Amino acid sequence: MPQRPIRVLLAKLGLDTHTVGVTVIAHALRDAGMEVIFTGLKQTPEMVANTAIQEDVDVVGVSSLSAGHMRNLPRLAKLLQEKGGGDKLLVAGGVIPEQDAPAIRAAGYAHIFTMGADTREIITFIQDWHARQETTAP
Amino acid sequence: MSGAMQPLAAEAIAGKVAAGARLIRWLEDGDPRGRAALRDLYPHTGRAHLIGITGPPGAGKSTLVDALVAEERQRGRRVGVIAVDPSSPFSGGAILGDRLRMQRHAADEGVFIRSMGSRGQLGGLSRATFDAVLVLDAMGYDRVIVETMGVGQDELDIVGLAHSTVIVNVPGLGDEIQAIKAGLMEAGDIFVVNKADRDGADQTLRQLELMLHLRTRHPSGDDWQPPLLAVVSTRGEGIAALVDALDHHASHLHDSGGFEARLGSRSHHLFLGLLRDGAARRLMEQALDQPEIAALVEAVRSRRIDPYSAADTLVARIHLQP
Numbered sequence: 001m002p003q004r005p006i007r008v009l010l011a012k013l014g015l016d017t018h019t020v021g022v023t024v025i026a027h028a029l030r031d032a033g034m035e036v037i038f039t040g041l042k043q044t045p046e047m048v049a050n051t052a053i054q055e056d057v058d059v060v061g062v063s064s065l066s067a068g069h070m071r072n073l074p075r076l077a078k079l080l081q082e083k084g085g086g087d088k089l090l091v092a093g094g095v096i097p098e099q100d101a102p103a104i105r106a107a108g109y110a111h112i113f114t115m116g117a118d119t120r121e122i123i124t125f126i127q128d129w130h131a132r133q134e135t136t137a138p
Numbered sequence: 139m140s141g142a143m144q145p146l147a148a149e150a151i152a153g154k155v156a157a158g159a160r161l162i163r164w165l166e167d168g169d170p171r172g173r174a175a176l177r178d179l180y181p182h183t184g185r186a187h188l189i190g191i192t193g194p195p196g197a198g199k200s201t202l203v204d205a206l207v208a209e210e211r212q213r214g215r216r217v218g219v220i221a222v223d224p225s226s227p228f229s230g231g232a233i234l235g236d237r238l239r240m241q242r243h244a245a246d247e248g249v250f251i252r253s254m255g256s257r258g259q260l261g262g263l264s265r266a267t268f269d270a271v272l273v274l275d276a277m278g279y280d281r282v283i284v285e286t287m288g289v290g291q292d293e294l295d296i297v298g299l300a301h302s303t304v305i306v307n308v309p310g311l312g313d314e315i316q317a318i319k320a321g322l323m324e325a326g327d328i329f330v331v332n333k334a335d336r337d338g339a340d341q342t343l344r345q346l347e348l349m350l351h352l353r354t355r356h357p358s359g360d361d362w363q364p365p366l367l368a369v370v371s372t373r374g375e376g377i378a379a380l381v382d383a384l385d386h387h388a389s390h391l392h393d394s395g396g397f398e399a400r401l402g403s404r405s406h407h408l409f410l411g412l413l414r415d416g417a418a419r420r421l422m423e424q425a426l427d428q429p430e431i432a433a434l435v436e437a438v439r440s441r442r443i444d445p446y447s448a449a450d451t452l453v454a455r456i457h458l459q460p
């Protein structure tokens with residue numbers, strides 16, 4: 001049993017009301033030894049940023065449907081920076097058109113998982129990032 | 139203790155949310171920086187009213203906490219919440235679902251909500267829950283509400299932690315209301331029947347009332363009469379009365395000296411536990427360097443000496459340096 005579980009926040013910004021995918025991911029992360037918190041639906045970037053800070057998660061996984069993601073995703077990244085959560089791994093998921101991906105990455109998202117990404121891929125990505133953090137930590 | 143304050147401790151005392159959140163993380167993860175910070179925070183604790191919410195799984199504890207937070211905010215108080223959910227014994231991971239029901243407060247800067255996995259603890263809390271409570275107390279939250287994981291019956295660590303323990307029941311448990319063992323009846327400072335919109339609420343209230351009459355007096359001789367309240371957390375009904383009862387209990391504790399006494403007794407127990415762990419560790423380290431005692435330890439392992447006599451032998455040799 002890992003002594004220091006990786007903590008992950010799964011968040012749904014705006015009008016995205018699909019919960020099946022996030023439930024599957026939550027269970028997979030739990031089974032991989034992580035502590036998972038779900039924000040529920042219809043969150044604003046402010047709510048997600050506050051939650052991520054209060055919960056002091058390592059990872060914030062956000063999904064946002066096309067409407068608004070170009071505004072919401074960068075805004076969340078900026079708020080996290082401002083509130084002292086700039087060290088967290090930010091990843092995005094859901095339906096993000098190819099042409100928007102570079103801007104989202106530039107805003108601070110380390111990876112964009114497309115709809116239906118394999119949960120093992122997500123777990124590996126998080127674990128690899130975390131292992132790198134541990135080795136570079138003071 | 140002199141010297142500079144742990145920087146995050148200073149920030150947390152000044153109310154910086156990210157700092158307090160990180161301290162809780164350190165304490166939870168057993169990072170030594172957490173303990174160092176706690177030393178600095180400690181003089182700033184002891185002010186918050188600590189409220190425990192416990193009851194069976196699915197009783198509506200999180201929904202009740204959500205409603206309580208709303209009412210406390212109406213009254214202008216800043217609120218910290220710690221919600222404990224069970225960790226998986228297999229993976230060590232957890233889905234921390236309590237927060238989901240309180241998320242409408244996420245944009246409110248006067249509310250701090252933290253989810254914790256039980257991480258192998260069985261008493262309804264996690265090992266670091268009390269430490270996290272201290273952090274929120276030092277950060278200046280007026281109320282710190284702790285939701286335990288859904289408890290069976292005897293797992294009542296919360297009683298030693300909180301000033302006021304609220305036991306949440308629901309209608310329709312039928313004979314299982316017996317699940318409220320004598321221990322629980324003694325432990326509660328306030329009893330709530332949630333989901334009072336459901337059939338059978340009256341019956342549950344009557345049963346509880348009866349049990350409260352039969353309740354043995356609080357071992358400390360406290361003359362508090364625990365109130366019994368019906369609430370509908372989903373609609374906020376009865377919540378103002380519950381906050382009134384909590385306030386009433388807090389002033390009762392202040393008047394009787396119980397407010398400090400409960401915290402003090404918690405600190406005392408924590409101290410004893412730390413002493414037990416630390417002394418055992420230190421003794422074992424030193425003892426193993428002495429062949430005669432190493433032999434004693436080995437004799438216990440190979441069952442040639444019973445553990446009681448062996449421990450007595452070793453304990454008899456402990457002398458504190460003056």
Ligand SMILES: Nc1nc2c(ncn2[C@@H]2O[C@H](COP(=O)(O)OP(=O)(O)OP(=O)(O)O)[C@@H](O)[C@H]2O)c(=O)[nH]1
Pocket residue numbers: 194195196197198199200201202236239287288332333334335336369370371372373
């Ligand atoms: N009818 C009714 N349902 C309620 C009430 N309060 C809570 N519920 C429902 O009861 C269910 C469980 O609520 P939670 O608040 O998650 O219960 P809990 O005790 O925190 O659950 P665990 O943390 O898993 O032990 C949810 O579906 C709530 O909507 C109430 O007053 N009336």
Ligand SMILES: [Mg+2]
Pocket residue numbers: 199200201235236285
């Ligand atoms: Mg709950």
